[in-house]
Amino acid sequence: MFATLSDRLADTFKNLRGKGRLSDADVDATAREIRVALLEADVALPVVKQFVGAVRERARGAEVSQALNPAQQVIKIVDEELVNILGGETRRLRFAKTPPTVIMLAGLQGSGKTTLAAKLALWLKDQGASPLLVAADLQRPNAVNQLQVNGERAGVKVFAPEPGNGVGDPVAVARASVEEARRTLHDVVIVDTAGRLGVDSELMQQAADIRDAVRPDEVLFVVDAMIGQDAVNTAQAFLDGVGYDGVVLTKLDGDARGGAALSIASVTGKPVMFASAGEKLTDFDLFHPDRMASRILDMGDMLTLIEQAEKTFDQEQAAKAAAKLSGQGGDFTLDDFLEQMQAIRKMGSLSKIMGMLPGMGQFRDQLENFDEREIDRIQAIIQSMTPGERANPKLIDGSRRARISKGSGTQVSDVNQLVDRFFEARKMMLSMARGGGMGGGPGMPGMPGMPGMGGKRSKAKQAPKKAKAKRVSGNPAKRAAQERAATQKGQDQANGGNPFGVPADSEKPNPADFELPAEFSKYLPRK
């Protein structure tokens, strides 16, 4: 895991605290950091140079800002520039006046064209169109087959007159497909072509021939989000060879930072139109430039985190756990703890998730050293307990402890530690929950009892929350009043006692109104 840009910049500016304006030397130091950060994110070098130049210009003339320190100020500039390039133009698919609309896909081998064809077809179908998939990839063994299976899954008709595996003429197939679509009254034709390299002039010519044969309304360039510096060459080669109107970024569900999006958008000026993120046919959507910006910079991406959480969490379960935490619906037991832990694990590696939380950057080192298998051990210990013990860990005495440690293959002291820590953690969470947000009580009563953690970790938990508490109300008296009101009204509601200090006066917080601290909210889409 590399240090994020914000960490690096914070480091650069460590000695400059209190300085309002950026000197030339500061700007140069910053420019270097931005350059490295962008290169690590696979943004192509010429684009990096141009971009850094632009940022440097703006940073030099930047106004002294009251609200932001120099690092934040620079990041804001970088972020804005990124969104500018990425989101310069958002465009919808162009549909032909007289159907069928022809969409052609082109790209390197293995960028995900065939899968994408089916996803696009499904997406269009859901919007009321009636697409026809055309198997014009006759090169790769069984590509035709793959498209047929995918088409079937999407419930879309596939036109595949040739068996493929090197047999047949893709240009003829493409030409015939448009006729076929007219005959069978399909209003969109999606032509899947074989993967080809930008340097292969013969195959590029073939792609151009296919294009001339079907005269597509949209040519989409499909590119893998993992692509590195070669993105510009390839993008340019395809632009010269076939020409395209939009870009589709695939495999965005991986952890590549996707600098290619920036490179291509900035070199070719063609907008990224769609993003494909997942193996299911429904994992396909329009592209969000602002999120991509945060991703390239590897900033905490709360929005993605929330979305992921939404996908993986069982809402009922989470609600139950939350209720328990706030003191209703029984105790928060080790069983609940285990459930939550497993749900979290489903979202991906823990260090990744923690990395997505803003403000965690300072614990990067600890996160990096963290062994995910520790979680497995904790799980093993809990699973070695009887249901009774899980519900009431106080039961656990010496002999039970010995049994549990044997069952889980750990030491007795590990079991001990786990139980102790669980109690402490629970106490802490309870007190947080009761506090109705951190504004309520100064300090966290549970915290001193967390041995071995050092004050640092507690700060990690505290810092973002404090910022939020401020948003409740600047006026302490008013806040106290709000809290009192909330306690009276909403004791039976779990969200009244939310540990994260949402404005207490909103009884039923609407997700749309949910406010993040200032540092995060700027990474969210602006309304």
Place this chain on the structure above:
Amino acid sequence: MGDYLYLIIGIAVAGVALLVGLVTTGVRRSRRRAASSVDVLSRPEPGVDEEDRLRDPSTPTLERPEPAAGRLVRLRDRLSRSQGGLGRGLLALLSRDHLDEQTWEDIEDTLLTADVGVAATQELVDRLRTRMRVQGAGAAPVRQVLREELLNLVDPSLDRSLNVSRSNGVPGIALVVGVNGTGKTTTVGKLARVLVAEDRQVVLGAADTFRAAAAEQLTTWGERVGVPAVRGSEGSDPASVAFEAVRTGVEQEADVVLIDTAGRLQNKTGLMDELGKVKRVVEKQAPVNEVLLVLDATTGQNGMIQARVFREVVDVTGIVLTKLDGSAKGGIVVAVQRELGVPVKLVGLGEGADDLAPFDPEAFVDALLGDPV
């Protein structure tokens, strides 16, 4: 009501879990989590052992693949098409009379655009700088210096042989892994041809039961050279298919079993666990001799993360660098080799069936620099 809030509470709980994990010290168990893991994606639940079909290997006209030896030399043209710019560009820059800051920056840029990565680039440039300064620009044959340093970069000392011979009465087993779309199935197909050319008995295992038509693709590859492919039905448990493949290999007294797996992104915990399971299950019958990670030459810095995660899960023993015939340089393998010590063993240089070559550092570097004038 406030669904998000509950989710965030959940995250808080995870935070606590992490804290507990961080402070709990003790013996680390090296074994991966057992099969109790919950699948993240909506992959079909692993079914019970499906009837595995064994394809009839008898096809009338079998192709005769050409031997692997010397392939890299034959493919040198193609290699220098993609890589030539890199080596020759560096050579031209270093041969300048006067090496000023701008030149060094250009050298750095050349390496960066080859996806070598920031850290590796800086190291190489620093070493070149020192050597050029010590020897005096123009005095030493620049070509020689560059050749040595580049060779150093690809590290010729690593063992690059493919260790897939039959031993102890069981076939050698190679597992091919990687993220989606890097060319795993194609690599397995081509590798089978290489082995057939060396007169070895090969059995293919189509453990990619997820992607539509992946098993057919592999079977097609196998049929061309008369190699049987063991396959399960789509959506069946890949570990069971791999197990069957190895069993078939043992029964038929084959020399090598090549197992193709489904592409998986390294950040999908469930899928990575599944891969770990495939390896564990196979090892019940015979040790896995080679785990080949297929990396696409176009991959950027994410390749490093891929290599790291895959190594953690299945202990990668070698890298196959594919699609090197394009304009991409595949410089990321330099970083991977440096940091993880996993050598590049094979390179894919084109769409032709016999365009997979063993990696030879010296021939590779020579192709980079082009012919001496």
